Amino acid sequence: MKKKVAFYTLGCKLNFSETSTIARGFEDEGFQRVDFSEAADMYVINTCSVTENADKRFKNIVKQAQKVNPDAYVAAIGCYAQLKPEQLAAVDGVDLVLGATEKFKITDYVNDLSKNDFGEIHSCEIEDADFYVGSYAIGDRTRAFLKVQDGCDYKCTYCTIPLARGISRSDTLQNVLDNAAEISSQGIKEIVLTGVNIGDYGKGEFGNKKHENTFLDLVKALDTVEGIHRLRISSIEPNLLKNETIDFVSKSKTFVPHFHIPLQSGSDAILKLMKRRYLTNLYLDRVAQIRRTMPDACIGVDVIVGFPGETNEHFLETYHFLNELDISYLHVFMYSERDNTVAADMEGVVPKNVRNKRSKMLRGLSVKKRRAFYEGQLGTNRTVLFEGENKEGYIQGFTENYVKVRTPWDPALVNTLCKICLTEIDEEGLVRFEFVASEVTI
Structure with a gap:
């Protein structure tokens, strides 16, 4: 019988991309991934430290896992695990806490999944988090989160992310392009670029401040990858969003008008x-x-x-x-x-x-x-990418410029791009539409 492992992710899209990569590592080791609500031999919680609420939720999530299987092995990884390892290890039921560098080697720390009397901690000094691990998450059949950068060199006075993730460092341009091609080969229509400070893309490993490439280089290179229908930039600092990038996106064949x-x-x-x-x-x-x-x-x-x-x-x-x-x-x-x-x-x-x-x-x-x-978009023609979930009898999707639309559920529309005309805002605040093209482009 395969051992079963389940994952719970708190926080940002970057965390989701890393959880997916870690989960694929477990599958390579012979584990079967199951939903967090199901009985599993091991539960992995990827934590966040950005808000107080995320900290408080951790204990509840551990209890949730223990309700399903009191004997399951519970591991904590992520930002909060780096910042407060002792605090997490002291939570009843937690067996393993891994810091910023150790989380990607989690399967090396997992042996027979026997419960520990006390949470075992393996964490690093954050200065040791000077290497880069690429990752991407496929949340559903329509959209993937692709990590291109990690860490941050900024010193914003409210933020713990540099303490939790270390210095700014990036994936190589070739690795990003290879990951993007791999995602598109699986039929995913949209890729969202993620990172801690993606506008700082290009800094190498080991604290190398030199930019091998710029964010504009990345955007231009990704625009040439075959098979990608849409690319979306997630959060980018205003001082790093240059006119050249804005101008390129405005003319791009795949980058969408959403910032x-x-x-x-x-x-x-x-x-x-x-x-x-x-x-x-x-x-x-x-x-x-x-x-x-x-x-x-x-x-x-x-x-x-x-x-x-x-x-x-x-x-x-x-x-x-x-x-x-x-x-x-x-x-x-x-x-x-x-x-x-x-x-x-x-x-x-x-x-x-x-x-x-x-x-x-x-x-x-x-x-x-x-x-x-x-309201300003009503009467315009747009392209919508439909998602895979049946939400109370409706299928939803987003236009290229991030207008959320819905129509009665039709499974044939899942993961398709359709030309539509936006017509009215419904009682839920979402937009209704009429199909413009009878053909659905796939």
Whole structure:
């Protein structure tokens, strides 16, 4: 009988890509991968440390695994496992905790899957995380997350990612192209590029600061890979999103008009406290350049509320800045204190109830922005990629510029690209459409 292993991933697309690669390693060792809700001999939890909520969820996920199989071997990997290994090892039921360099060698640490009395820790000094492991995740039959870069050299005062993942380093251009070709050969229609700071793509291993290639080189090379229908850039820092990249995407055959650009605050005073590498004028310029070249592009924004020192005036600066900006949606994060960050010791702590209120205001603004963006797209012809899940009798998909559409479930549409005309917004806030082409392009 094959041993069974199940995985649970917290956090970002990068974590999902790494979980998939680690899971393939288990399959190569003769394990059978099963869903986390099923009985397994081993459960692997890939942790996140970006928000306080992700930390708290870990214990609940361990309990969830123990309910299904109390005798199962439980391993913790990922960012939180690197930052707080002793804390995770002390959780009842946890047998193994692996740090940033060890997680990719997890099968080397797994022997007979006997439960340990105490969690066994194998972790590194983060300076040792100076090599690169490529990975990609196929979440469903339609879309894959392709990791191109890891780590970060930035020193944002609120962030633990450099402590959890180490220095900025990248995959070789050839490896990225090979992985992209491998993904497309499996019938996947869309690839999303992921990393910690993908605009910094090109730095080699072992702390080599020299860029072997640039992010623009990467984008241009990927555009030539045969069989890829769509390429989507995930999150990219505004100071690293150059005009040349925007212009190339606007003319590209495969890169879609969708950008997600972290802002974090619309107040220059707060951006300086955060030690971000730009001010609001540069951000305005990036949005204006995208709109000049791609008027229908979707632009998403990350923003943090309740950072230490953020007064009502600073928050209103952010609110008005975003309200007047021609963007499409927001991802709103409520600031949470992280150990070993500069911000954790800053004065001007914003009460939790105030953080909550500000978060709600920006989430409300995001709903308005998305609605306005969708309304602006009505009457236009787009291409939709349909996903594989039957959601309450509907099939959903995204247009190239990230408008979410749905229509009554039809399995024949799964993983197909169709020409459509956007017609109306339904009661769920999604967009209905009419088919333009009777032929479905595959």
